[in-house]
Amino acid sequence: xxxxxxxxHEIRERISLLHYPPGTALGEKVLAEEFGVSRTPIRRVLHxxxxxxxxxxxxxxxxxxxxxxxxxxxEVYALRLKLLxxxxxxxxxxxxxxxxxxxxxxHGEIVDLGGAYDPEGLARLYNRFHRASLPLIGNxxxxxxxxxLYYQTVRVWLQVLPDLNWDVEFQMIVDEIGAVIEALKxxxxxxxxxxxxxxxxLLLGRLNDYLGSAIxx
Amino acid sequence: xxxxxxxxHEIRERISLLHYPPGTALGEKVLAEEFGVSRTPIRRVLHxxxxxxxxxxxxxxxxxxxxxxxxxxxEVYALRLKLLxxxxxxxxxxxxxxxxxxxxxxHGEIVDLGGAYDPEGLARLYNRFHRASLPLIGNxxxxxxxxxLYYQTVRVWLQVLPDLNWDVEFQMIVDEIGAVIEALKxxxxxxxxxxxxxxxxLLLGRLNDYLGSAIxx
DNA sequence: TGTATACTTGTTGTGTACAAGAGGTATTGT
DNA sequence: ACAATACCTCTTGTACACAACAAGTATACA
Numbered sequence: 001x002x003x004x005x006x007x008x009h010e011i012r013e014r015i016s017l018l019h020y021p022p023g024t025a026l027g028e029k030v031l032a033e034e035f036g037v038s039r040t041p042i043r044r045v046l047h048x049x050x051x052x053x054x055x056x057x058x059x060x061x062x063x064x065x066x067x068x069x070x071x072x073x074x075e076v077y078a079l080r081l082k083l084l085x086x087x088x089x090x091x092x093x094x095x096x097x098x099x100x101x102x103x104x105x106x107h108g109e110i111v112d113l114g115g116a117y118d119p120e121g122l123a124r125l126y127n128r129f130h131r132a133s134l135p136l137i138g139n140x141x142x143x144x145x146x147x148x149l150y151y152q153t154v155r156v157w158l159q160v161l162p163d164l165n166w167d168v169e170f171q172m173i174v175d176e177i178g179a180v181i182e183a184l185k186x187x188x189x190x191x192x193x194x195x196x197x198x199x200x201x202l203l204l205g206r207l208n209d210y211l212g213s214a215i216x217x
Numbered sequence: 218x219x220x221x222x223x224x225x226h227e228i229r230e231r232i233s234l235l236h237y238p239p240g241t242a243l244g245e246k247v248l249a250e251e252f253g254v255s256r257t258p259i260r261r262v263l264h265x266x267x268x269x270x271x272x273x274x275x276x277x278x279x280x281x282x283x284x285x286x287x288x289x290x291x292e293v294y295a296l297r298l299k300l301l302x303x304x305x306x307x308x309x310x311x312x313x314x315x316x317x318x319x320x321x322x323x324h325g326e327i328v329d330l331g332g333a334y335d336p337e338g339l340a341r342l343y344n345r346f347h348r349a350s351l352p353l354i355g356n357x358x359x360x361x362x363x364x365x366l367y368y369q370t371v372r373v374w375l376q377v378l379p380d381l382n383w384d385v386e387f388q389m390i391v392d393e394i395g396a397v398i399e400a401l402k403x404x405x406x407x408x409x410x411x412x413x414x415x416x417x418x419l420l421l422g423r424l425n426d427y428l429g430s431a432i433x434x
Numbered sequence: 435t436g437t438a439t440a441c442t443t444g445t446t447g448t449g450t451a452c453a454a455g456a457g458g459t460a461t462t463g464t
Numbered sequence: 465a466c467a468a469t470a471c472c473t474c475t476t477g478t479a480c481a482c483a484a485c486a487a488g489t490a491t492a493c494a
Contacts, residue, residue, distance in 0.1 A: 004477090028446070038479045043446085044264060051265060053358075059446045060485035075356045078307050086299050091292065139292045141270075141369075145362050152358075221447090245476070255449045260476085276476045277455035 007035050008045045015054050015065055016127060016154045017120055022067035026055060052148050068156050070211065077204050080149050081197060086142060088193035093138035100184050102132040107177045115170050119161045122170065123154065129177055130154075133196070136189055157203070160210055168206075172199060224252050225262045232271050232282055233344060233371045234337055239284035243272060269365050285373050287428065294421050297366050298414060303359060305410035310355035317401050319349040324394045332387050336378045339390065340371065346394055347371075350413070353406055374420070377427055385423070389416060 011031070014020045028039045028046065035042070046063055049055045057063045068076075106129055113121065130150050137143040161169060176199040183191040228248070231237045245256045245263065252259070263280055266272045274280045285293075323346055330338065347367050354360040378386060393416040400408040 025445095027444090029444095039446090040478055040480090044261075044477095047261060047264070048268060051268065057446070058486085060444085061487075062445050072357065075308065076358055079303070079356055079358050082299075082303050082307070086296070090295050090299070139296055140289065141293055141296050141366060149358060242475095244474090246474095256476090257448050257450090261447095274476075275456085277474085278457075279475050 003035075003037065004041045004044060007031075007037075007041065008048060010035075011045060011049065012054065012151060013127065015049075016151055016158070017123055018155055018158055020065045021159075022065050022155075024065045026063045026065065028063070053152055068152065073153065073156055076149050076152050077200070080146070080153065081200060081204075083142060083146055083149070084193050084197040084200065086139075087137050087146070087196075088190040090142060091138035092189035092193075093136055095136065095184050095187050095189065099132055099135055100181065103129070103177060103181050103184065106132065107174070107181060110170075110174055110177065113170075115167060117166055119158060122173065123158045123161075126173060127154065129173075133180070133192075136184075136192060157207070160207065164206060164210060172202065175199075220252075220254065221258045221261060224248075224254075224258065225265060227252075228262060228266065229271065229368060230344065232266075233368055233375070234340055235372055235375055237282045238376075239282050239372075241282045243280045243282065245280070270369055285369065290370065290373055293366050293369050294417070297363070297370065298417055298421075300359060300363055300366070301410050301414040301417065303356070304354050304363070304413075305407040307359060308355035309406035309410075310353055312353065312401050312404055312406065316349055316352055317398065320346070320394060320398050320401065323349065324391070324398060327387075327391055327394065330387075332384060334383055336375060339387065340375045340378075343390060344371065346390075350397070350409075353401075353409060374424070377424065381423060381427060389419065392416075 011020075011026075020026065026046065028042050031042045031046075032039045046055060046057060050057050050063075053066060055063050055065055106125055110122075110125055130147075134143055134147060137146060176195065179195045180192050183189075183195060228237075228243075237243065243263065245259050248259045248263075249256045263272060263274060267274050267280075270283060272280050272282055323342055327339075327342055347364075351360055351364060354363060393412065396412045397409050400406075400412060
């Protein structure tokens with residue numbers, strides 16, 4: 001992986017884990033010094049992140065991590081649900097043993113946590129689950145879009161996670177990964193898509209409940 | 218629109234109209250001189266085009282316009298068809314009079330051609346039709362993806378257009394735009410999506426016929 | 435005291451020189 | 465004649481200096 005690429009992944013991870021919460025100013029100079037390169041490769045990374053909707057760049061003013069308004073959030077989730085249906089319909093990829101192993105490793109690590117309260121740790125593991133799921137999407141364009149949309153919404157979930165029922169959220173993820181592993185062992189990508197669709201749908205419901213009550217009271 | 222932005226649109230248009238056919242080398246220096254800027258903004262544009270899959274950049278070797286292999290073509294068309302269904306289902310946008318007027322202008326211009334053989338002219342008009350259609354997609358993320366996928370496939374159609382039945386292709390586009398205008402006048406975005414879906418599906422059939430015969434004989 | 439204005443500071447955008455790398459060509463040795 | 469090698473030229477990547485611009489701050493004036 002090129003240096004540029006790893007810088008991109010690092011910054012994207014920081015945004016998704018709220019190390020750079022919405023509104024954070026990302027100075028090119030500061031980042032350049034931290035990563036030990038000049039502004040040039042940093043600028044390339046930031047422009048890509050802008051294209052993907054994670055930061056906004058304004059000349060003279062600076063670069064800021066974007067927030068996610070409710071309208072956008074609903075749009076992206078609606079689209080992600082539909083894309084999950086497509087994941088099952090369009091040319092499902094073959095399942096390699098690598099993916100299953102990574103998933104089982106993840107499942108083990110999560111169970112080892114034993115439900116201990118650690119939002120960032122859980123988010124980190126879920127990011128890995130996302131990465132391990134991507135190869136299951138056979139359609140390359142669909143895979144790219146799914147990846148892009150994922151990073152526009154995880155941080156919202158992580159943001160409200162402290163106000164949700166931790167035990168429920170934790171168990172849901174354990175269940176999701178466990179069910180996905182079962183489906184993978186039977187080479188059933190279609191069912192993987194259905195499982196993820198169901199869980200995302202449930203999560204959306206919980207988010208709606210919370211956001212609704214947060215607005216009204 | 219910023220200078221960078223217009224350069225991006227210009228190069229993308231050239232790729233879609235086959236002024237830069239697949240395999241063309243795009244030198245940063247040459248482009249910089251043509252547009253009267255330094256390599257810096259050109260590089261930003263080329264990297265965006267690479268991200269969108271229209272060029273490949275390799276250090277030391279150069280930047281080349283990508284080709285579209287059959288697998289990728291089928292994937293993208295399959296996805297585009299699905300996204301069209303979503304266009305109808307997900308938050309259809311309101312229809313402004315501007316869009317209808319642009320569409321009617323387009324329809325007029327095409328009819329004025331009177332079926333005269335002009336593949337590039339037709340492609341140019343179809344690009345405008347695409348641009349005029351975009352605002353009808355209410356979901357911002359879906360709009361972005363649709364735009365991106367469109368430019369990965371138009372040039373394939375334009376490439377084989379000389380080998381297809383010109384009168385059929387011409388008439389199909391006239392019909393499509395005409396039908397879309399009718400639907401727009403009745404504020405029926407859902408029907409617009411259905412019309413475009415039907416026409417894309419038909420086009421895909423004609424492409425398959427041609428590509429099949431081109432392979433076998 | 436309030437307000438308009440100039441300025442100071444910090445940011446991103448651009449231009450340019452140089453480094454790193456790829457690929458073809460000439461050259462040289464056998 | 466042929467093959468290996470050095471090199472020559474072109475490409476993209478990086479670093480850095482400077483321009484363009486935004487925003488807050490101090491200052492001068494009414």
